[in-house]
Amino acid sequence: MLDSRRLRTFHEVVTTGSFTAAARSLGxxxxxxxxxxxxxxxxxxVPLFTRKGRRMYVTEAGRTLARHTEEILGRLRDAEQQLQALAxxxxxxxxxCAFPSANATLIPETVAGLLADHPAVRVELQEAEPPESLHRVLSGACDIALSFSYPGLRPEVPPELAEIDLLEDRLVVLLPVGHPLARRRAVRLAELAQARWVAGCSRCRANLLQICAEEGFEPDVVFTTDDNLALQSLVAAGVGIAVVPSLVLSFLNLRQVTGRLVEPNVFRRVSAYALREHVQLPAAELVLEHIRSAAAARNGC
Known part of the structure; x- marks a missing residue:
């Protein structure tokens, strides 16, 4: 059985390139x-290192062990963090951990409900786009992640995670209020084939490219930002138009911008994720219950 403390030392020697540097790094x-x-x-x-003159080299056996050590130590770190998360x-x-538009909509409603009904439960908020938010749950860096996926771009969910469906968030196109199509209730993307576009996060941009391709054109993306307020300001300034989820309309801050439904109907699925063994713990269960309630209220709008 290989000792984990010695594996950490070995990893540091390989990473830093010398025993002296590893000793300095580890104290x-x-x-x-x-x-x-x-x-x-x-x-x-087997020997893990060999010397030629004054230089030290990793042996073939050492290189084999090094390939596994990173994963072993990573799993140990994840296990330690998951135990701390449980405590x-x-x-x-x-x-x-939630993506920006969920943090601006579902999370405030969730926390308000918890403060009213269960003031002893404390929520600490983080922000990250998927898949980073799911990685944080797996590593123990957060307990619950709110994530989204688009049809045709849905990633595989790790088996360690429980998935709780929350809502279908229909997409809308953001237009300047003076745009000729702003009078419509809904707009076909093909009618905007000649427009300039502002794209969002990497997943949102990938979805934009896919749904426009299905309508027979490639959008001219002139600007990319994952900041929703900046995106709205760019549309208001006439830089381009954008496709955003309906949740964003809840905090539309500029009078110069309006949202119109996209035809054909396109949506993203919003879900919550947690480690399976954590879902039934009282605090996590209460937070998930209030997240579901906030999502259900939006589904009913």
């Missing part, structure tokens, strides 16, 4: 690093 003495590497070589049964959840502290 050890150089003889202590040398002793740990020698002990690891005895456990492995926080049992104490009533829940870390929620």
């Amino acid at each position: 050890y003495t150089q003889p202590a690093v040398t002793q740990q590497i020698r002990a690891l070589e005895r456990e492995a049964g 926080r959840l049992r104490a009533g502290r829940v870390r929620v």
Whole structure:
């Protein structure tokens, strides 16, 4: 059985390129690093390093071990963080990571409901786009993630995660109020084939390219930003038009911009994710219940 502390030392030697640098990074003495590497070589049964002159080289066996060490140490870090997450959840502290438009809509309604009904539960908020938000749940960096996916661009959900469907968020096109099509209730994308476009995050941009391709054209994307307020300002200034989810209309801040439904009907699916073993813990269960309630109210709009 390989010792994890020695594996960390080995990883640091390989990463820094010398025993001296590894000792400095880890806060050890150089003889202590040398002793740990020698002990690891005895456990492995093969030499991991060799010297030629004054230079040190990783052996073939060392390179083999190095390929696995990064994953092993990563899994150990994830396990430690997941255990810490479990302790926080049992104490009533829940870390929620959501994408920007969810943070501006679903999360305030969720937290308001929790403060009214369960003031002992504390929510700590993070912001990230998918798939980063799901990676944070897997690593133990957060407890619940709100994520979205588009038809045809849906990523595979890791088996460790429970998925809770929340709502279908229909897409709208943002237009300057003076645009000729702004009088319509809904607009076909093909009618905007000659327009300039402002695109959102990487997933939103990929979806824009896909739905426009299905309508027979490639959009002329002149600007990209994942800042919703900046996107609205760019549309208001006439830089281009944009396709955004309906959630964004809840915090439309500029009178010079209006939203019209996209035809054919296109939507993104919004879901919550948590580690399966955490879903039934009281604090996580309460937060998920209030997230579902906030989403249900939007579905009913």
